[in-house]
Every structure is written in structure tokens, then in C-alpha cells.
Amino acid sequence: MKAAKHTILVLLLLSVFNVSAVLQAQGLPGQMITPGQLNLMPAPVSVQIQAGRLPITGSFNVALKNYSDDRLRGGVVRMLRRLAGRTVLSFPVEMGTEESTATLVIQCERAGDTIPSLNENESYRLEVTDRQARLIAPTVVGALRGLETFLQLLQGDRDGYYLPAIRIQDQPRFPWRGLLIDVGRHYEPMEVLKRNLDAMAAVKLNVFHWHLTEDQGFRVESKKLPKLHTLGSDGLFYTQDQVREIIAYARERGIRVMPEFDIPGHSTSWLVGQPEMGSAPGPFKIERRAGIFEPALDPTREQTYKFLDTFLGEMAALFPDAYMHIGGDENEGKQWDRNPQIQAFMKAKGIKDNHALQAYFNQRVLKILQKHGKKMIGWEEILHPDLPKDAVIHSWRGPASLAEAAKKGYDGILSAGYYIDLIFPASKHYLADPIPANSTLTPEEAKHILGGEATMWGEWVSPETIDSRIWPRTAAIAERLWSPRNVTDVDDMYRRLSVISRQLEDLGLTHEKNYGMLLRRLAGSADPGPLRTLASIIEPVKEYRRYQMRPQTMLSPLTGLVDAARPDSEAARQFAAKVDAFLSDAPRFALHRENLEQILSEWQRASRALGPMIDRSPALQEARPLANNLSVIAAAGLDAISNLAAGDARTPEWRDAHLARLDEAAKPSAALEFVVITSLRKLVIAAAELPQLRSTMQADWKKRDTMMASPQAIPKP
């Protein structure tokens, strides 16, 4: 390739995402794009908007300068395809190398690590002027990260598509930014994994944590111990060729693939084909329920370690990543307690309890992993005084226990706060920080905090629904792990998230389109409109209540209304904002009034239409209370608004009657609950207590915030 030599400029990494400050300081003209129009996620370390714009036309082309390879070219081709798809422009076929005429010059210095690693340099600089964009990165991975930012900068107006003139400097806050997908409980086809890898790359995540084994399924082919996957998977497993395909696909996108083989518990599916490794006599059957189960490997017999040496050795050769996750969580040791041989072993060895026995097991496994060149990582149960310092702690309890491990000298990653299967809103995950503001870690200790991972546990996700459980919320987690700590504006996060969410559809993600599909299926031949209205303001119940309220097995269909409804209702958020604005408009109560009344009337219409629809679709019968309550809560809202607008304060009795109805309507049905009740309560209370309006609102909000941050919300793996 003909290309001039170029010296990489020293990256001036600013620690604050202070776009407005920069803008104010420069006093730039009003015509220019404002930071509020940028839709970058994760937010870069530094953004400086300049005057001017770079038009994107049909002659858009790319020049590669200094280093280039197939991985970089592949990334450019994918970027071009997405840019063309979004702009409906046809670009020249050939990739240019002529720097002077290129629209985008990519100036890269080296390949980066052959096997994606924790030490990869992912930094990049992007400079866009009227004339040209220049992406400067030390490694191909840095360039890939920059290409995603490049795409997110695309804007359009009457004059066509363009990028604003801008200077961006960027690098991640944490080197470990992952997404765990549990394919044990429910198998996910290759295309599900691939499109999620594409989405991960789009928001700069860099670790795919492949949770490959569970009580409910053993999902990877073992050529050396084929009974594991043939008997433990219902035929739903990844061949070794497919594993290599996923690893290569991830590597193309600068993403590590770390496998997890969860032992000694969570191992029922292992024991279907290998009952002799169990701590209780078999036979074992693939588990179909959700929960914590007793089967565990027998840590006292040498044949267990011989078996693990064979299996983990085979996997160590298959997965090139430096780390291997051995799970280690939620083994209650009940089978150990009941097994006389195990008890005798503990007594003989002076092992005082099951935790110590598991520590013994972990140390044996650690040696096996070391022999095969892997570093061990496990859930925080593995933490034990004997644990060597090169093991990594994966925390599901919280940043405090992570900090404790860091002080002891262990590296660690955080997943507490990022349990996306618990159906909490993005805002909650967004504000969870691996190193919270009140952290007492020294800078040296803080280096042990490597990052975090969103965890998509697989009990209640199918290939049709999994995207909607991962996206868009995981983009907010990706920002937490990439962007500076002080990027915490929740409203701005949601503004950008809704744009990014739609862009993820370009990559084939189905979180938006399968919503409509699932509702159409439930509506049968009826117009799904009313069902969509209902679904827009309900959410699945949080935490682990779904299973309690609506028990299913791993073989049950995931096609109910609870599967269609999504976490983090945007309609409810907008409704809440309008109610707050309406109430702030006291004593006029005019702001948004008409729109709120329209919305509430639409709920009433939908409620009426849902009756006959449910009659014809028995699958919706479980949602009939919700359909009925939709009308009840709408009536409360309309009543309150009309009284507020008329300036008539209502009696406490009126208020209490409505609040009682709202409380009743707030009770979940079909493992679903309304997420607009708080807003309606505000309206009702305001109508009754016009004078105390403001203090009431504050109290109510406080209560909600307390509820959201309650300690019961702490997730378990």
C-alpha cells in the first residue's frame, strides 16, 4: 500500500466529558450542532465540536494508511454497508488508498494482539473537518472502536447527510467490558450469538462470556468425552467448528470469548452422561426447572480431576482466551453432606466445612487450568484464604465485596448491578459503578477492578425474546464501563439510548421488531393495537418473582404477554415526565393536559377492545385483570386531571377511594405489572391536596427511589 509515514500524536485524554464547557469557552456560532444533538454511546472521553461539516455523499470512500489487514478491511466494509443502509447511498466498490482524496482516512499502526486480550490498546482519535475525517488508532481494535463512533456521528438535514466537524479522543475506563449469555438454560442459535456480538461491538463491549453449561444443558461438543454433550443437551449444543466460528467472529470485532464451565454445582447436565463424577448415585436427568439444584461433582475422588483435566484441557485448546471461568457459585453441598465417603475424606484431610471443601476443589482445578495455560476466574464464592492471587473474582454481591478482594490483591470484575435478567430499568444499571464514588480503594488497589459484565441469565429467554432482554439496556452498562465515571446524566442517557436502540436494528437485533410480532401472535387475527397500548405501560415483574407467580419449565413456550412486554417502559417514562410537568404547571394545570387526557382516553378505548380480543385468544386470559384495570387507572387519572384543571380540591375520601383502586390495580397479574401507578397516584393526591402539592410530590419520589434501591434487589447468579 502506498501511504505516507505518519506519527501518532500523543493522545490528550481528558478525564471529563465536558462538551458544553469546551463549547462555551470557544463561543462558537449558533448554526452549529449542539452536544444535545449528538447521539454517542458510550460517551467518549473528550468531544470538541468544531464549526463546519463533512458531507457524506455517494462518493464517500476510505483510505487505509500505515498498517492495514483483513480484520481492519472487514471492519471498514461492515461500516460502509451500515452507512449505505442508513443513507441509501451507493458507495464506490473499491476501498481507496489515496489519502488526499479520501473522505475517511484510517491511520492505524499495528494489528494489536493476535488473540484479543485484556491488555489491548483500544484507544482512538477521530478528527472530522469540512474536508476529511481522520481516524487515528494505535491498533486495529482501536480503529474498530473509532469506526463505531464515526457511524454514530451521522446526521442529516435538507442538504443531505453529514458528520459535524469534531475532535474526539477516546479510550475505555475499564479493560473488561462484558456480556454473559447463558445458553445452558435455553440454547441460543448461532445467529443469535452473532447478532449480539455485532451489537456488543456497536457499543464497544469487548468480552463475550459464554456460559456454556448449566443444570439444564451442556452446550459444547467434547470430542474426548462425547457423552457430555450428546446426553446432556437434547441435541442442542455447539460443535467445535461452531465454537471456532464464534471465536473468529468475535475476534473480527475485537471481542474476547471467555467460556464458563460451571463446577462443582450447576452440573446436573454433566452428570447425565457422566454419573460416576457425581456426589450422589445417579442416574441423572437434564433439569427442566429453574432454581438451585443439588447435583455436584465429587471433589474427593481423583477420577474427578482426571476427568476435568481431560475436559478442561480439550476446552483450553479450543478457546484461545487467557481466562477460563469455572463458575463455582451456589453449590450448597447437600449431596456432599449426605455422602459418607465425602464426609470421611473431609475428616481425614481436616477439611472443616463445605466451603473449605470447595476451596480444595478450586485449588485442584486451578492447577489443571494453570497446566493448560489458563488463568482462573470464578464467582465470588471461590474467594478463600488459600486462593492464589492470580485467580480473578467475579462479583455478584456488589462493589463492596469486590473492593475487599482488591484490597487482598485479587483482580475482579463486577456483575452485581448488571443483572439484566432481573428486568430493572436501564437507569438502575447505569448508576451501578464498579468503583463507586465512596470507594476507599487506593489508586493502586483500584487497578485490580478490571471492569464488569452484564449477565443475561437464560431461564426466561428464547431466541425470539433474548434480544429484548439484553438491548437496549446493556448499552447503558457499556457506557458505564467505557465512559468516564462522571458521565451519569440519566435523562441524557435515555435520550441517546432510544436512538442507539433503533440503530441496533440495522445489525439484525430483534428487540424492537419481535415486540410487535409477539403481540400479533397473541392477538391472533385481531388488530393488535389495543394490546400494544396495554403492553406499552406494563413490565414483567422484577427480580425472581416471575417464576414464583407463573411457574414454567425450560420446555415451556416463552410466547406469553410477559415475554412480549419489555423492561423499562419508554411510554411510562414519558407519561411520568408529562404528569410531573403538568403538576409543576400549578395552579394553571394546562401543560400537557390535552395530551394526557388523550393518552388516558386511549387506555380506556384499549381496555374496551381487549375484552373481545381476549375472548378469542385464550392465551391472553391471564391478562384479563390488566385489561380491566387499564380502564380503572385511566378513569382515576382523567378524574384527577379534570378536578385539577377546574381547581376543585377533592376530599380525602375521594382520594382514598382512588388510591385503593390504584393499589388494587398495582397488583401483578400474569407476572406483569403496571409501571404508571406512581404517576397516577401523584395526580390523585394532587387533586385532593392542592395546597401541599409540592411536598407530597417530593415524598412520593423519595419513596420510589428508596424502593428502587432496596437491598432485596441484590441479584444472585
Place this chain on the structure above:
Amino acid sequence: MKAAKHTILVLLLLSVFNVSAVLQAQGLPGQMITPGQLNLMPAPVSVQIQAGRLPITGSFNVALKNYSDDRLRGGVVRMLRRLAGRTVLSFPVEMGTEESTATLVIQCERAGDTIPSLNENESYRLEVTDRQARLIAPTVVGALRGLETFLQLLQGDRDGYYLPAIRIQDQPRFPWRGLLIDVGRHYEPMEVLKRNLDAMAAVKLNVFHWHLTEDQGFRVESKKLPKLHTLGSDGLFYTQDQVREIIAYARERGIRVMPEFDIPGHSTSWLVGQPEMGSAPGPFKIERRAGIFEPALDPTREQTYKFLDTFLGEMAALFPDAYMHIGGDENEGKQWDRNPQIQAFMKAKGIKDNHALQAYFNQRVLKILQKHGKKMIGWEEILHPDLPKDAVIHSWRGPASLAEAAKKGYDGILSAGYYIDLIFPASKHYLADPIPANSTLTPEEAKHILGGEATMWGEWVSPETIDSRIWPRTAAIAERLWSPRNVTDVDDMYRRLSVISRQLEDLGLTHEKNYGMLLRRLAGSADPGPLRTLASIIEPVKEYRRYQMRPQTMLSPLTGLVDAARPDSEAARQFAAKVDAFLSDAPRFALHRENLEQILSEWQRASRALGPMIDRSPALQEARPLANNLSVIAAAGLDAISNLAAGDARTPEWRDAHLARLDEAAKPSAALEFVVITSLRKLVIAAAELPQLRSTMQADWKKRDTMMASPQAIPKP
């Protein structure tokens, strides 16, 4: 398996789909389901609705009686998964074999052909009583067909899901019912092919015609001649393992896979790697445009036949189907005319023209195919006096030429009338019959008409849009080819088609969900609602006008509004029906008036909202005339309706002014056109000519019908 012996009853196949006749004859009670509530497609040969219903509950189970194998069990598992998905019921895991307690007994006699064939017995009988359903079929393929009917019978009401008690006897009218997918112009990933095979099975199609080579791409791996696919495909080809995977997937569903290798024309991509086979000196490049191109194999050199023997021999071993399609179409022979060696060869052999030269070529190819055990099929250009009678004619000109071939003793299949790439409505395809009512074929000659194939030519389809070009319209073609000839009620077809279309989503088809996705992408961050309103009443221009109006290459993005908009607008059809009903309600003009006014006002609102949206989404700029005209045509409609309702006849000048505006608005933009103009013209003319209303309407309809049936509409492959 424990199962009692059972004698299959003789199938009493009725020739007419006369449900109502049967019902009237039996005088059954009013509570019962009516034929108008059944959503069977294709319509079975005979349906007798009985009194009673079979409840579908969580204890639903299946017993297999007499013969069963993995293919049948796989089909049952897929049916159960779809039934569970639709009903949100969890069924028992194990497949029962106990006939007395099973909800569904499948009584099958034999496997059917090892390799799916033209002679497969696909008949079945389905009997549903209060107590049990019984599916009786001589072969597994017949049972698979019956399982699709079983699923389509599912109904629901306040008492839950059920099947109506019913007796169905069914078998196909034609043994060859195909869908061609052209993966040459645009490559389609494996999952696209698989989900389309699922959809084919759902509507009882049985031939996947895999059009694997084109000027624009050579899509199959040749191990013997690897330059073909490595240089001719941009890396987008199917490995032989993938080919086997598709063949196995199709076979599981009772579908044949017939490959097409289009020669001697349409072969540019072959010549990229094998230029020495060409009729002109190379080098050749993969074609990027749409159209008919000159490159053709050299039919005069022995090395061409040696090459074809190697390649077709390899493919004959890979594809087990009895037939191999050699294309043979649209070779204009321009390279032959210019090649002195070819001209000398023709002179020496006394070959008088290019058609005769191609006939010589075909005979040589036929011998190669015979050597490798395959029957030859080709487009009707291959018909020539010297063509042996065991070649099959594939007609794109029409049933007349097919009948002519049949009279000469050739088997044939029809694709004229089934060119789904031409964007005609389902009704047009539905009424095209391989053996039209006016056919003069003797019954013996008619046996040569084997069936037909819908053809999905690939110029303007991507993995995102192809489903919407194939479905749901191909279900109407499937009915034409399966059901009795006299099943021709277009309204009832559309009623059932809209139900079936939604059910196809269960199989992963994206024709519905990608519509919203493509519109969201075009709308950017704006609310896509107004764009959806516009898109709902426009269609891509018909026939081959898209390329003329909006030229693109095979590398251009297929993400424009023309790609989002779909053939056969349901909204336009409903609007037309309402306008007709409104006008029939003369002189009151009350029927649907309010609803029509609502619709037209919605068009005006959308038109206003589209302006700012287009400003921000330059990809929509080409659609600005449509957005503006949306308001113009709405105004004409509203004006006409208000005058009609007021009983004021308007002047001819008023009428002509509106008609002129409608004519202007009828002109396509962005290769899209409004499909509601005829309805609006009716309203305007009616408002001007109240007295002559009825005759005007008839004239207008006649004109439209003439236009629809115009001879220019005849498609070319």
C-alpha cells in the same frame, strides 16, 4: 412401538371445496363454526364441518400408530412447538404411543420416498371429533401436510383453545409446487433459506428451486473446479456441507431441492474463474448491473463439454433430486455472432441459427445429465424439434405455450403468472392457472402439466426484504397449485391470506416485522407513524420499471422506501372496499363516511408531519413528492365526500381539476406509486355525476381490469 394394526380407509376424494353445500345438506345447528371462520390455506379438497369441538389443553399429546420414523417425529415436535407457542400452553415432554388417550393419533403407513420425488403420495385425511383427532396418511409426507392443516384449524374462545369437529380429505391437484429463489443476484444466508423452507412447508409447497448461478454470482462450492465459486462469488457461496444441510432440512419437510445452473447464457460469473469456456476473449468481471448480458459458454468446443461433465457430474452427486435445471433462457448469442470460430463451426455442421446452436448445446448437456442420472429441465427456449421427450419445459411465457409443449408430449411446469418479483397483487397470481378453464388439452395431455413455481428473482431483494416479496403472496400461488381448480374466490383468499400471513411469523419469517424496521431506519430518530401511513398506500412500481426509474447495482443498499413498501397493499384494498360501499349507499352516502373521513384526515396529518421528517432524513428526499401528494389526494377525497353527503352535484370543471391533480399524483416517485387513486377518482367522478353513478363505476372498473390484464404484464425470467 406398541400400536394396533389399522387398515387405511379408501380416500373419498371429492373434486369440489363445497363446504357450504355439505353444511346445508346436513342442516347443522347454528352454534357451530361456519366455513367463513376457517382459515385453511391451501383449501383442502373436501371439508365437512361436524358438530362439536376438541379442546386443546396443557395435556395435549400425540400417539404415533403403525409406521413412524425420525422425520415424522421431527415434524410432530415442530408442530407441538408451534402449537405451544400460539397457545402458551406447556405440553408433556414425551410423545405418547397410547392411542386411546392421545389427543391426536397419527396413523401413517410408510416412510414415502427416500429422496423426495414427484411421485410422492402427499394425501392425508384428518378427522376431528369431541374426543380425539386422527390424522391418516399413507406416507410421512402426507402426514406432514396434514399436520399443517391441523395447526391451521386451531381456534379459541372464552372456553379455551379447540379444533372444530371436522372431516377433511385432501391431496394436491399438481405434484410440482415450487418456489424459485435466485441467490445469484443477491446471496441469501442459510437462515433465510431455512425459514423460507419452513414457510413453504406451511402452505404445502414441495419444490425448492435453487437458482444458484447468475451473471452476478456463482453461489455453490465446486471442489473440482474451485475457481468457479472462489472467483465468481465475492466469497458469498454455499459450501457443499451447507448444500447438504439445506437438502436435509428440506427433506425433513417433504420438499425437493432442485438446483439450477443457468447455461449457456447468464454465465458471466462462471467465466470470471474459467474465461477459457467463454465465447469471447476474457477477462470477465462479476456483473453488477441488472439486465441481460452477452457472456455465454462456447458451445462449439469439446473442452466446454468436458468442463460441464466435470462440474455437472459433481453437482449431480451433491443434489439427490431426479431433476437438474439448466436454465437456457435469454441467451441472445451476440458473442456467438462475433466469434469466427463459432461461425465456422455452425457453417461446417449446417447449424442455421443461434437457436439451433443452442439446441445442439442442450442436446450435449442432456447427454451429460443422463450420464449422471438426471432428468433435464430448462426454460422454454430449450424447446426445439430435436429436444428429446424426457426433457421438462419450464414456461415463463404462459399456459398456452405450456399446452403446446404438452401436446407435443413434453412435461412442463408454469411460472408465467407467478413472477412474484414483478410486485403484482396476490389476486393476479391467484387466478393464473397452469390449465386454464379454456384449455383444449385432453385429460391425457393435461397430465403433462406437472404444476408451477413462484419465481423470486433476486435483483432487488436483500436478506432483510426477500420475505416480504415472497410472502404472503406465494401462499395464494400455493393454493392455486394444491387446491381444486374451482377454488377461486378472491375475497375469501384475501381473508384467509391475512391470517396465514401472520401465522408465518411464528416460523421466523420477517415480511411483517421488517416492514416496521425498515420504516424506523428511514425515519431516523423521528416517530415513524406518518411514514407508515404513507407506506401503507403506496406500492413499488410493477414489472421491470423499478430499475428504469431508479437504477441501482447489485451492490447498492436495498433500504429505501421502495424496499420498505410492500406489494399488494391491504390498506388500499380496504379503502377501495369502503369507497365502493359508501358509493353504493347512494343517495344517503352514510355508510363508512365517518371512517373514510378519518382515514383521509390521517393522510393529511401524515403529509404535514412528513415534511420535517424528510428534512432530517435525506434518504427520504426522493419520496417528498409522495408526501406532498398524500395531502393532495386526501383533499380531493374529502371534498368529494362532503359534496356527496350534502347531495351537491359538482361541475365538470370541478371534477376535471381534481382528476388532473389525481393524475399528477398518480405518477410514480422514488419508484413508488399510490394504489388508492382509482378509489379517489371514483369519489370525484361520483360527486360530479351523481345521476350516472352506477354506469360510471362500472366503466371505471372495466378500465382497471383491462389495465391489470394488459399483455405488457407478461413477465420474463
